[in-house]
Amino acid sequence: MRDESKIEVSVVMPTLNEAGNITKMIDDVQEVFEENDIKGEIVVVDDYSEDRTADIAKGLNSKYKNIKVIVRNVRDGAGAALVVGYQAARGKVIISIEADCSCDVSDIVNLLEKINQGYDVVVASRYAKGGKNTKTTAKLSKFANIIISKITGIKIHEFTIAYRAFTKEVFENLNLVEKDGNALLVEFLYKAHRAGHKIGEIPTSYSAYRKYGQTKNAIIKAGFNTFKALGRIYLTGK
Numbered sequence: 001m002r003d004e005s006k007i008e009v010s011v012v013m014p015t016l017n018e019a020g021n022i023t024k025m026i027d028d029v030q031e032v033f034e035e036n037d038i039k040g041e042i043v044v045v046d047d048y049s050e051d052r053t054a055d056i057a058k059g060l061n062s063k064y065k066n067i068k069v070i071v072r073n074v075r076d077g078a079g080a081a082l083v084v085g086y087q088a089a090r091g092k093v094i095i096s097i098e099a100d101c102s103c104d105v106s107d108i109v110n111l112l113e114k115i116n117q118g119y120d121v122v123v124a125s126r127y128a129k130g131g132k133n134t135k136t137t138a139k140l141s142k143f144a145n146i147i148i149s150k151i152t153g154i155k156i157h158e159f160t161i162a163y164r165a166f167t168k169e170v171f172e173n174l175n176l177v178e179k180d181g182n183a184l185l186v187e188f189l190y191k192a193h194r195a196g197h198k199i200g201e202i203p204t205s206y207s208a209y210r211k212y213g214q215t216k217n218a219i220i221k222a223g224f225n226t227f228k229a230l231g232r233i234y235l236t237g238k
């Protein structure tokens with residue numbers, strides 16, 4: 001039987017109707033595990049997708065055996081789904097990634113390298129020098145991220161991407177409450193910073209325009225929830 005305590009890295013993917021992307025996502029991550037001799041697992045957190053995303057992911061276990069698929073019966077946000085994945089992850093290091101093939105999976109190695117250099121949290125940043133985001137909303141997103149950096153005092157360029165690595169230990173002490181994707185991602189970093197953890201970033205290239213499936217992000221609602229969370233943490237710490 002597989003010795004679960006030996007898992008080094010857990011890659012967490014939230015999914016909502018990603019049937020057209022999930023196979024490539026899982027194949028690509030497994031390739032990074034194999035090529036770099038990483039004892040890894042994949043944790044898929046699916047919110048009852050109608051397109052059989054969860055079944056496809058489960059089916060790939062006949063080949064890989066290291067995929068945990070959690071199906072939630074609520075749809076209360078990608079942030080809430082991420083937290084469930086982080087809780088279920090058994091690796092010493094957790095990496096979350098968006099499951100729509102927009103992230104460059106090969107950056108997993110760069111994230112791990114920086115964790116090994118002593119960082120507690122490392123964000124794959126589209127706005128760091130050398131990074132790229134070709135989405136039409138990139139300018140607005142970049143500007144919002146500058147404001148978030150000013151408010152929080154964290155000297156990185158990106159807070160709103162799920163693609164990031166951190167130690168399980170950091171996550172366990174954060175007490176996260178946000179459910180929306182962006183709000184949770186910002187809450188995570190702000191609380192980690194306030195707890196004294198060392199946060200860094202690596203540049204990443206993000207390809208816009210998913211080939212399959214539809215967007216779930218509502219930009220105005222996401223912005224409102226994010227800045228509301230920031231204000232609350234700033235004032236109350238919670």
Ligand SMILES: Nc1nc2c(ncn2[C@@H]2O[C@H](COP(=O)(O)OP(=O)(O)OP(=O)(O)O)[C@@H](O)[C@H]2O)c(=O)[nH]1
Nearest residue numbers: 014015016045047077078081098099100215216217
């Ligand atoms: N489990 C779960 N996953 C979600 C939910 N909403 C989004 N996701 C996943 O979170 C990731 C990011 O969501 P996207 O819809 O791609 O958001 P986005 O990148 O702003 O939008 P696009 O421009 O369409 O790529 C994807 O893997 C989604 O499948 C949700 O409510 N529950």
Ligand SMILES: [Mg+2]
Nearest residue numbers: 098100102210
């Ligand atoms: Mg996306």
